[in-house]
Amino acid sequence: MPEPVKGLRERKRLETHRALATTAVRLVAERGLDQVTVEDISAAAGVSPRTFFNYFPSKEDAVVIAHADAAERSQRTIEKFLATPKEVSTPRAFVDALKEDFAQVDENREEWLGRMKAIQENATLHSRAVTMNHDTIAPMIEAIARRTGLDPKTDLYPTLLLSTLGGAVNAVLMRWYQHDGRISAIDLLDEAVEMLLAGLPEPGGRAR
Amino acid sequence: MPEPVKGLRERKRLETHRALATTAVRLVAERGLDQVTVEDISAAAGVSPRTFFNYFPSKEDAVVIAHADAAERSQRTIEKFLATPKEVSTPRAFVDALKEDFAQVDENREEWLGRMKAIQENATLHSRAVTMNHDTIAPMIEAIARRTGLDPKTDLYPTLLLSTLGGAVNAVLMRWYQHDGRISAIDLLDEAVEMLLAGLPEPGGRAR
DNA sequence: CTGCAATTTTGCAGTCTCTGCATCTTTAGG
DNA sequence: CCTAAAGATGCAGAGACTGCAAAATTGCAG
Numbered sequence: 001m002p003e004p005v006k007g008l009r010e011r012k013r014l015e016t017h018r019a020l021a022t023t024a025v026r027l028v029a030e031r032g033l034d035q036v037t038v039e040d041i042s043a044a045a046g047v048s049p050r051t052f053f054n055y056f057p058s059k060e061d062a063v064v065i066a067h068a069d070a071a072e073r074s075q076r077t078i079e080k081f082l083a084t085p086k087e088v089s090t091p092r093a094f095v096d097a098l099k100e101d102f103a104q105v106d107e108n109r110e111e112w113l114g115r116m117k118a119i120q121e122n123a124t125l126h127s128r129a130v131t132m133n134h135d136t137i138a139p140m141i142e143a144i145a146r147r148t149g150l151d152p153k154t155d156l157y158p159t160l161l162l163s164t165l166g167g168a169v170n171a172v173l174m175r176w177y178q179h180d181g182r183i184s185a186i187d188l189l190d191e192a193v194e195m196l197l198a199g200l201p202e203p204g205g206r207a208r
Numbered sequence: 209m210p211e212p213v214k215g216l217r218e219r220k221r222l223e224t225h226r227a228l229a230t231t232a233v234r235l236v237a238e239r240g241l242d243q244v245t246v247e248d249i250s251a252a253a254g255v256s257p258r259t260f261f262n263y264f265p266s267k268e269d270a271v272v273i274a275h276a277d278a279a280e281r282s283q284r285t286i287e288k289f290l291a292t293p294k295e296v297s298t299p300r301a302f303v304d305a306l307k308e309d310f311a312q313v314d315e316n317r318e319e320w321l322g323r324m325k326a327i328q329e330n331a332t333l334h335s336r337a338v339t340m341n342h343d344t345i346a347p348m349i350e351a352i353a354r355r356t357g358l359d360p361k362t363d364l365y366p367t368l369l370l371s372t373l374g375g376a377v378n379a380v381l382m383r384w385y386q387h388d389g390r391i392s393a394i395d396l397l398d399e400a401v402e403m404l405l406a407g408l409p410e411p412g413g414r415a416r
Numbered sequence: 417c418t419g420c421a422a423t424t425t426t427g428c429a430g431t432c433t434c435t436g437c438a439t440c441t442t443t444a445g446g
Numbered sequence: 447c448c449t450a451a452a453g454a455t456g457c458a459g460a461g462a463c464t465g466c467a468a469a470a471t472t473g474c475a476g
Contacts, residue, residue, distance in 0.1 A: 009423070009472055016424095037461065048426050053463060090410050123342035127335040134331035148410050153386065157411050159379040160400050164408065167375030171367040178361065192368050199407040200372065202298050202356050203365050217443055217452070224453095245432065256455050261434060 017055050017068040019045040022111060024062035029114035033122045063118050064128045073101055074136040078143045090148055091161060095193050098165070105176070105185040116177035130170050137162065168192045225263050225276040227253040230319060232270035237322035241330045271326050272337045281309055282344040286351045298356055299369060303401050306373070313384065313393040324385035338378050345370065376400045
């Protein structure tokens with residue numbers, strides 16, 4: 001059903017994107033961001049430097065953006081979120097929808113370890129990574145607002161939920177990396193969400 | 209007691225930083241990031257382009273970094289946090305310490321409105337702004353770990369708390385900007401923290 | 417297969433960011 | 447005043463990134 005096996009053109013396109021992204025991650029993880037030029041990356045990926053910029057708006061993006069279809073993915077996440085039965089609370093529903101995408105961290109462990117290494121070691125990459133793609137933020141806030149029946153322009157809740165969950169995801173990725181990916185990222189995410197939805201009580205003592 | 213009135217040298221230095229930061233914010237808010245060059249900013253601030261880079265590592269930083277003494281400020285925040293009596297829960301203590309710095313948003317309303325406008329309209333600026341200064345993250349996690357008696361290398365809690373609070377702060381700033389700064393940022397922050405520490409229950413209904 | 421149209425890839429020129437280094441000014445303090 | 451330290455500049459150069467037009471590929475119909 002999915003995987004419509006697009007034509008050769010599309011396949012090559014995705015392949016090039018992937019080649020650029022993975023070599024970028026690898027090289028930068030090895031040498032550090034400023035010891036790698038766009039020329040290095042494109043050469044290693046077998047395309048011209050100019051082509052590099054046909055795929056990524058900046059060197060940083062090649063390291064941070066894992067998928068060529070980021071837009072569609074987030075779209076699917078939103079749909080899944082909106083399709084979740086009302087019995088499930090909004091935060092839970094959102095997290096569940098997020099998990100699908102998040103699973104690829106455990107699946108592509110090596111690549112993600114390299115990516116996190118690069119990100120942790122470079123402030124510029126760190127900020128790019130921490131932020132969700134600028135364009136996907138608004139639709140997600142919109143979706144949360146719709147499900148909760150709130151006004152995205154007036155109520156703080158939708159924005160707050162998205163931002164804090166984003167923060168949780170980042171915390172999880174950091175921890176995951178510090179453990180060399182030896183703990184399931186998904187499990188860590190579950191743990192984080194429990195804490196978060198419990199109001200961040202101090203592990204040792206009382207809450208609030 | 210404070211305000212030791214440093215020498216002329218120091219005063220000029222802060223003044224230049226301030227001039228560069230405010231003109232950068234103003235120009236970028238007016239024309240957009242890529243319609244403003246470093247030369248424009250430095251010219252308007254009355255210094256050479258080379259000097260600009262003595263103050264900021266990048267054009268973006270001039271728009272995003274409000275204070276020349278960012279490091280000391282975060283240091284003070286940490287100290288205040290650690291000095292808070294144990295009766296106050298860790299999350300509360302941290303938020304209270306943060307508030308001191310956060311107050312300047314309401315105090316310098318105009319400048320912050322310009323800054324938020326620039327940030328909202330430009331993805332690059334957005335990511336830089338959303339992330340806390342890379343160097344201040346570790347000390348803060350360290351501080352949280354110390355107060356809670358947790359191991360920052362092993363426990364998820366310190367990182368999670370910092371990340372989610374950071375997310376909350378961002379959400380608040382966005383809302384504040386969308387309301388044209390007509391609502392007190394501090395009040396919004398309080399509201400956000402209440403929601404967060406209550407486990408993000410859906411405003412209309414049940415929680416968790 | 418063949419040829420045409422739509423896509424991609426490239427090369428090139430040019431602008432702008434950012435850095436290292438040497439030099440010139442200004443301030444701090446005798 | 448005079449000198450040393452700190453700061454401001456100018457200059458040259460590496461690299462990121464963009465617009466544009468030419469060249470190579472791929473999709474498809476005939």
